Amino acid sequence: MLPLIELRGAVPIAAIFSQIFESAGQSFNMPLAYVIIIIGNMIPVPLIYFFARRVLEWGSDKPVIGKFFTFCLEKGHKGGEKLKATAGKGLFVALLLFVGIPIPGTGAWTGTLAASILDMDFKSSVAAVILGVLLAGIIMSAVSFLGLGAILGF
Template sequence: MGQKMLDILKDLPIEAQVMILSAVPVTELRATIPIAIALGMEPMTALFYALLGNFIPVIPLLLWLPLVINTLNKYDHSKRLVQWVLSRTRAKSAKLQKYEALGLMLIVSVPLPLTGIWSGSIAAFLFGIPFKMALPAITLGMIIAGILVTLASMGFYTVVELMGIPMAVVLIGALAIVYFIYKKR
């Protein structure tokens, strides 16, 4: 980011900073939650604002990406590149094609770089996953990723202290089920 953007961000309340950083494709919530917690924000508050900010671009991406791709396909200098990216991506993602919305949710839920809502929205377009299936899948994947990043940022003992042993066990069990489903696919 440019210096002007950093100056603007530092003048905003921390909640707005977290939302903006979560909406950006480079940081998304995977980097923003640990940053917010390190800056002193409560973990659940950081999760809330990061999820809110990360959700902001989802609907515009799902709705406008076809228009952008179609516009790029009209120009010779970008058409070949777009077609190459589309065909290569489709050929490399048989699992996503097979499992559609579930595969999309699993891809977005993995808290690693290049697997967030931006990538999930692009994948939904590439594989023709309809908006009514893509939106809930991406949203659920985003929530799972946010919880995983928050848990990793907080540490297990802090989670037990905050939620109590029964809730922590239920949450970890649910996350383990998602992990095994992902690994099995």
């Protein structure tokens, strides 16, 4: 549960452990690991949705953290408005793809913060984030196992 890494780092690590365990004659339950990774990635989502924006707004006028918090809010609003203009009614799909395409800075936590700043409703935000996390997990699993297969020659 590390910001910006989230599932994108956990799935390859689980794939590596899977190969290590299997080469040692031990079993490793990759589907169970996948479920645990997804649950761990989703645990902070409600907290981020309901409180992160409030914390940023609260801290925006504080002496030490104010500039950074204001920057985060302004960047979020600017990016959110741009996304709204581009996506239009497809904001759900845009959030799903934002979370689901595994590139740095586009995970469940960042997507949830964006949904909060965009004033998306909680249920559709969480649904888009969950589907995005599942998509990212599938992509990362495929990349991890294909990459390990190429490296280890299996």
